Amino acid sequence: MRSDGRHLNVECMCREGTCGTCETTILAGEAEHLDDDEKMEQKTMMICVSRAKSPELVLDL
Numbered sequence: 001m002r003s004d005g006r007h008l009n010v011e012c013m014c015r016e017g018t019c020g021t022c023e024t025t026i027l028a029g030e031a032e033h034l035d036d037d038e039k040m041e042q043k044t045m046m047i048c049v050s051r052a053k054s055p056e057l058v059l060d061l
Contacts, residue, residue, distance in 0.1 A: 008061055010047060017046035029057035 012022040017035025024047050031045040032053035047059065 010061065012048040015048045017049040020046070022046055022048045025060040027058040027060050029054040031057060 010022055010024075013019045014021070023044050025044055026042055030042055030053040032051050033045060034049045034051065035046045045059075
């Protein structure tokens with residue numbers, strides 16, 4: 001969801017975090033990675049399956 005409360009449509013092909021289509025750069029915050037490939041450095045996330053772990057998560061959409 002955008003900071004103004006509106007939703008964005010993001011391209012995603014597999015909805016399992018495996019194809020990489022939805023891989024998105026994390027600008028601020030921490031993600032809870034629910035895909036098989038844990039991103040320990042917190043630089044990117046598969047937004048089709050992962051969620052915010054921190055109170056705020058800023059992504060480069």
